[in-house]
Amino acid sequence: MRKFVIILLSFILLTPTCGMFSDEISFLVLSQKNKYHLGVAKQLKHTIIEQSLNLDDGTKPNIYLSHEVFEKSNSWAIVPILIDILNQLITPQTKWLLLCEANSVINLRKLLQRLSEEDEKQAVYLGYPLYDREATIIHHFAFFRNPSEFKYPFLKAGVAFSIPLLNRLVDRLLLSSTKHIVLPKAPTDFTIDPAHELALFIWNVDKNLILKPVPYLCSHHGPECAIYAREENIFCGNPISLDKVLFAVKTCEKYHKERLPLLLQTWARFTIHLRIFSDALDETIPTIATGVLNTEHGHCEKSMKILRMVLEEIQRNSTLKNIEFIVLADDDTLLSISSLSEYLGCFDKREYIYLGERYGYDLFSDDSGYSYITGGGGIVFDVKTIRKLVNSCSCASPSSPDDMIIASCLKSLEIEPIHSSLFHQARSKDYAPEILSRNAISFHKFWQIDPLEIYEWWFRKRDEEYYELNKQVLSDYKYLKNSCVTPSTTNNKIENKISHNVKHVEL
Structure with missing residues (x-):
């Protein structure tokens, strides 16, 4: 009986109170090298680490700044680095890849709790959905007959990718490179809006793979939000005359x-x-x-x-x-x-x-x-x-x-x-x-x-x-x-x- 109690207590102590362990998410923050933007990205990283210490679940979150991990200058476009993401950022225990920007605000406890309620075994991605009010040149006039039907993620609000989805996207990229299959891509060689072009790539791989809206990834602050988008700061205390x-x-x-x-x-x-x-x-x-x-x-x-x-x-x-x-x-x-x-x-x-x-x-x-x-x-x-x-x-x-x-x-x-x-x-x-x-x-x-x-x-x-x-x-x-x-x-x-x-x- 005593042995059973010890095992039970150990299980309770090792089970995270927020539903998931910190290291079951890999965070990729889209960052830049210049001192100002780097400072904002590092502050976000520090905030996530600080929150993880308060969880006391015995693990550390995996947080990566894109410009530090990837030498390629195309990392901001996302699709060209999907293979590198899978190879370098995903560990055996990773359940979700969380993509965000330096100006995202993250509540780690709430994020772990809400993601634990999602089915990470399905090929799915979660986010705050944006859509075009009318066909626009910045999206190559995609879906011009009904542009509002196509949803794409607000990166600053965070986007969560299940590992099965990431594997499927990478398989398609690898297949195209080895079998000379035409890769689904934007109508031109220009990258304008990486969020829209990422969603379009996923949709072209499988039209059933559409962004799943979730209430805890938000366009602005609210009580439900595990992540919300914050405006880029322009007030640094030293305006230029x-x-x-x-x-x-x-x-x-x-x-x-x-x-x-x-x-x-x-x-x-x-x-x-x-x-x-x-x-x-x-x-x-x-x-x-x-x-x-x-x-x-x-x-x-x-x-x-x-x-x-x-x-x-x-x-x-x-x-x-x-x-x-x-x-x-x-x-x-x-x-x-x-x-x-x-x-x-x-x-x-x-x-x-x-x-x-x-x-x-x-x-x-x-x-x-x-x-x-x-x-x-x-x-x-x-x-x-x-x-x-x-x-x-x-x-x-x-x-x-x-x-x-x-x-x-x-x-x-x-x-x-x-x-x-x-x-x-x-x-x-x-x-x-x-x-x-x-x-x-x-x-x-x-x-x-x-x-x-x-x-x-x-x-x-x-x-x-x-x-x-x-x-x-x-x-x-x-x-x-x-x-x-x-x-x-x-x-x-x-x-x-x-x-x-x-x-x-x-x-």
């Missing part, structure tokens, strides 16, 4: 009257250092002529010429002596100068800065593939990065894609892109509302929207407030635009007619 940022807009003559007035009525009026580069000189704007003929696509030669001209002016113009960052933007890019300036204060000035929204090209290839910052959402460089770029890079042709050529060159210089979900290559309506942050920095494209209304809704108030603060500090700049914060007739009209279909997201 507006006199340290130069904005370089690239345009062409045919858009001087169509697009530039919209920029000059919105974010451009709150800048201190603004340069508008075009194929034609127009002193009424004014524009700066690059001497490069306009091309319908690519614009590589134009962008490289702009960066060279900016660097030359910084070297000879004493009013630009404080410039630390250059923002290269299109003439149909909407920016928040306040969010951008706050966010830039988070980065270490000793690092090379090449910042914006990250896309990928040919990421299944170890040699030719690379990641790049998309031009439409705005590309942020520090001065030393531009100096290396213009001294080392050239365009294959004037119409080569500028953002891709820049990335390919910087890759050879071992300067990696820094991704932020606050920059957007497309319009706000092209994204699931849960993804959009009130700290958004940019949107792109004026097609089928009113840019004035979008700017009013997302950016204008904070930009005015930030400019007013900077104006008090930078009073020695004689050309500060004192009228910027005076509500204009245009602004009053906008306030009276914000369209009902422009969605404001509060996360």
Whole structure:
């Protein structure tokens, strides 16, 4: 009897109170090398470890930061590293792979309890489902007849994969490589949204494999949440003054009257250092002529010429002596100068800065593939990065894609892109509302929207407030635009007619 009691007590003591042991989950945090984002990822890792000590189940959680585990720069795209995940991160006792981002918030006890209630022996993946309100270019217009029918996971809310599912996906990848079977993939070689493309890959393997929504993986904080998505922080306590940022807009003559007035009525009026580069000189704007003929696509030669001209002016113009960052933007890019300036204060000035929204090209290839910052959402460089770029890079042709050529060159210089979900290559309506942050920095494209209304809704108030603060500090700049914060007739009209279909997201 005594022996039975001892065995029973041992069993009770060894059984986790939350249903699973900590080491039965392998956590993969999508992380980046730069000091700021690495700090956020390490803080998440530390928090999970700290929580595991309070569980006292005798095990340690397996937590991996993607940039540390995988040398490949394509780990953010997920599908290209599924084989590596299975080989390197999954142990015999692993029941679930938990994929999340550095800005995910995790309650380990609750997560273990809720996952213990799921059937880990089935091929399944769990998450918070997102869907497109309308067919969008960022998802290659997938399911254009009914885009809302296809669900894909919100990575920041966490995605749990059973090991049987992971095995099945890896088997398909291995089969395609050994038997020359065509691999299910996106319609192009471009990676834009890894969550959508992961879900599409799984769906193409087996159309019965669809994301299972669960209430404990959440888009925002709530009492049910084992994981919830947190906004990317832009307030690091050291905002960049507006006199340290130069904005370089690239345009062409045919858009001087169509697009530039919209920029000059919105974010451009709150800048201190603004340069508008075009194929034609127009002193009424004014524009700066690059001497490069306009091309319908690519614009590589134009962008490289702009960066060279900016660097030359910084070297000879004493009013630009404080410039630390250059923002290269299109003439149909909407920016928040306040969010951008706050966010830039988070980065270490000793690092090379090449910042914006990250896309990928040919990421299944170890040699030719690379990641790049998309031009439409705005590309942020520090001065030393531009100096290396213009001294080392050239365009294959004037119409080569500028953002891709820049990335390919910087890759050879071992300067990696820094991704932020606050920059957007497309319009706000092209994204699931849960993804959009009130700290958004940019949107792109004026097609089928009113840019004035979008700017009013997302950016204008904070930009005015930030400019007013900077104006008090930078009073020695004689050309500060004192009228910027005076509500204009245009602004009053906008306030009276914000369209009902422009969605404001509060996360």
